[in-house]
Amino acid sequence: MTTRTSEAKPASGRAHPGPRLIVSLAAVQRNYARLQALAPDAQVGAVVKANAYALGATEVVPALARVGCRHFYTAHTAEGVEARDALDGHAAEIYVFNGFWPAELPALRGAQLIPVVNTLAQLDSLRQDAPDLPCAIHLDTGMNRLGLDSAEIETLIANPSRLDGLDVRQIMSHLACGDDPDHPQNAQQLARFARIRAAFPEIPASLANSAGVLLGPDYHFDVLRPGLALYGGNPAPGHDTPVEPVVRVDAPILQIRELRAGDTLGYGATWQADRPMRIATVAAGYADGLLWASSGGGAGYIGATRTPILGRVSMDLIAVDLSAVDHAVEAGDCVSFLGAHLDEIAQAAGTISYEFLVRLGIRFDRVYQRD
Known part of the structure; x- marks a missing residue:
C-alpha cells in the first residue's frame, strides 16, 4: 500500500496501474x-x-x-x-x-x-x-x-x-x-x-x-x-442525509471481452449471457474489500453510467457490464465503485455501509485530496 496526497483524475479518466482508494x-x-x-x-x-x-x-x-x-x-x-x-x-x-x-x-x-x-x-x-x-x-x-x-x-x-x-x-x-x-x-x-x-x-x-x-x-x-x-455514509438509509461522499475506488480495466449468448462468466459459472454483450474485467476484488457478497448485484460506474457487476467477485477481479456505456472504453480506463453509491453497493451485498468501509483493503494506492 502506498499513501500520498494528490489530485485524483476523474472517474472516467485513464487509471493508475493499480486500484486506487481516493479519499477527500x-x-x-x-x-x-x-x-x-x-x-x-x-x-x-x-x-x-x-x-x-x-x-x-x-x-x-x-x-x-x-x-x-x-x-x-x-x-x-x-x-x-x-x-x-x-x-x-x-x-x-x-x-x-x-x-x-x-x-x-x-x-x-x-x-x-x-x-x-x-x-x-x-x-x-x-x-x-x-x-x-x-x-x-x-x-x-x-x-x-x-x-x-x-x-x-x-x-x-x-x-x-x-x-x-x-x-x-x-x-x-x-x-x-x-x-x-x-x-x-x-x-x-x-x-x-x-x-x-x-x-x-x-x-x-x-x-x-x-x-x-x-x-x-x-x-x-x-x-x-x-x-x-x-x-459520507447515510446513517439512516431511506432518509435524507446532509453529508457528501468522501471515498471512491477507481479500478483500471484490464481487458474487454465480447461474450456470445450462452457464455458463462466467472467462478461457478453462476452467470450466463442472454445476448451478445461487451464486458470489462477490472483490477479489484474482495481482497480489496469489494465484497464477494456483491456478486450478482451492485455496480461500478464509468462517469455517470452504471455498469452492473456480473458473476462472482473474485479475489482480484470484477467483471462489469458495458452495455449501457455509449462511448469507446479501453483497457486502462477507470471503473469507479462507492462514492455516491456506497449505500447502494452495500445493500446489494446484503450488508451496511459501515462494514463496506471498514473492509476496504490495504493494497490500494491511497490518494488523499485536501482541496
Missing part, C-alpha cells in the same frame, strides 16, 4: 461542518476507530483537528495512541470505548488517553490504580452491549460520592435504533439518559452517534459522536 479529506471536513451546523449548541466529536473506518486515521484525525474537532473516539488503546501521534500537537481529548485495563496504564498515560469505564468494578479499579487518570462513564440505556447496567446505574445515582476525586470528562450512552427515526426505543433511551444526566448535571453528556445527530436537538446534549456520517 476536504469532504470529511465539510461533513464535519454540516453536522456542527445541525447542532450549534453542542460540540461535534469524531469516531475514528478501525483506522477511521479504514480511510486512514493518520490522515483523517489531523484533517478534523484543523477544522476544530477536539473530541476523538477509538475502540482500543492502540488506536488511541495512533490518534494522539497523528494530532501532531493539536489539543484534543481521545476516548477509548473498550474500557480500562490496568496493564494498559502506561500507554493510556503516555498518550493522555481517556478510558471509558463500563462497569462499577472498572470504576473501583480506576480509583485504586489510577485516580489521576481522566475517564468517561458509559451508561447502558438499552443497547445491552457495554456500559453500566440498570442496577449499577441506580447504585451510582444513589451514591454519587463514588465519583469523588475522579476526573470524569463525559457520561455517555449509545442508541440502538437511531438509524430508524420512528423506532420507539429512541425515545425510551432518550428518557433514560436524560434522567441520568439530571443526576450528574455538571458532567458533559454524550448520546448521539451519526444517526442520533439527525434525530434532532433533544438527542444532542453536549458532545456528538458521529462516525459514518463524517465519511
